[in-house]
Amino acid sequence: MNQETVSVEFTVGIGDGKFSAVAVVPAGQTNLTQILPVLQALDDSLIAGVASQLSEVGRTISCRAGCGACCRQMVPLSIFEAEALTAWIRTLPESRQQELAQRFHEALLKLSASGLIDRMVNEDWLAETDSARQLALEYLYQRIPCPFLEDESCSIHPIRPLICREYLVTSPPQHCFDPTTLQAAPVHLPLNLSRVLNRIGAELENDSRGWIPLLFLFAWMKAGAHPGDAVAGAGPEVLYEFVKRLSEARAPSPTAEPPAED
Numbered sequence: 001m002n003q004e005t006v007s008v009e010f011t012v013g014i015g016d017g018k019f020s021a022v023a024v025v026p027a028g029q030t031n032l033t034q035i036l037p038v039l040q041a042l043d044d045s046l047i048a049g050v051a052s053q054l055s056e057v058g059r060t061i062s063c064r065a066g067c068g069a070c071c072r073q074m075v076p077l078s079i080f081e082a083e084a085l086t087a088w089i090r091t092l093p094e095s096r097q098q099e100l101a102q103r104f105h106e107a108l109l110k111l112s113a114s115g116l117i118d119r120m121v122n123e124d125w126l127a128e129t130d131s132a133r134q135l136a137l138e139y140l141y142q143r144i145p146c147p148f149l150e151d152e153s154c155s156i157h158p159i160r161p162l163i164c165r166e167y168l169v170t171s172p173p174q175h176c177f178d179p180t181t182l183q184a185a186p187v188h189l190p191l192n193l194s195r196v197l198n199r200i201g202a203e204l205e206n207d208s209r210g211w212i213p214l215l216f217l218f219a220w221m222k223a224g225a226h227p228g229d230a231v232a233g234a235g236p237e238v239l240y241e242f243v244k245r246l247s248e249a250r251a252p253s254p255t256a257e258p259p260a261e262d
């Protein structure tokens with residue numbers, strides 16, 4: 001039976017401008033993990049707007065299927081997306097689950113051999129410090145492909161993490177592959193939905209950063225955690241919790257307007 005939905009309008013201030021959107025969310029009980037498809041659609045909409053603005057000044061986003069140059073970076077996966085991917089993986093045929101489990105295992109073996117795991121666990125990756133940048137480079141040069149990468153394309157493209165959607169460049173692939181000698185031209189997004197998810201997750205668990213390295217996904221699955229339940233309620237309420245954090249993350253003074261329902 002299809003769940004009843006409701007349209008929710010909201011606006012978030014972005015510097016001198018604003019990001020306005022309409023999201024369709026479940027009218028009844030849901031949680032943050034379950035509304036991830038809504039957040040993915042919002043991220044895609046935001047990115048499409050930025051791509052359009054870039055094209056007006058002659059810049060084109062170069063990321064496309066067949067280019068997996070960035071898919072050898074460390075991916076901080078929010079625990080809500082880890083939960084959603086866990087549920088999705090469990091719907092796959094047993095043989096496919098085993099294939100993925102084997103790929104994650106092999107990737108972790110390579111990571112272990114690199115000697116980077118201890119530093120990875122202790123580093124604040126999102127702090128944008130020199131040491132975090134250095135570790136990110138060392139990780140990249142291990143050339144450990146994301147286990148979801150197939151034929152240099154993302155095999156989970158429609159449900160890929162927000163942070164993967166938000167990593168965009170206007171430079172050639174080689175610049176992402178070898179950033180110490182070639183400078184990539186990243187696209188600045190006025191809002192980072194992935195960071196907001198991580199921040200909400202970090203508030204839920206004292207011993208967590210709100211995210212895990214994507215390569216740890218199969219190990220994380222075994223705990224059977226359901227972090228999304230901690231942010232639950234009717235669809236508009238759950239969305240508002242997210243939009244409120246999104247606005248707070250952007251500016252010290254919240255500028256989110258409460259959602260208006262049709």
Ligand code: SF4
Nearest residue numbers: 071146148149154164
């Ligand atoms: S999830 Fe997809 S887009 Fe993200 S790193 Fe893996 S293959 Fe690349």
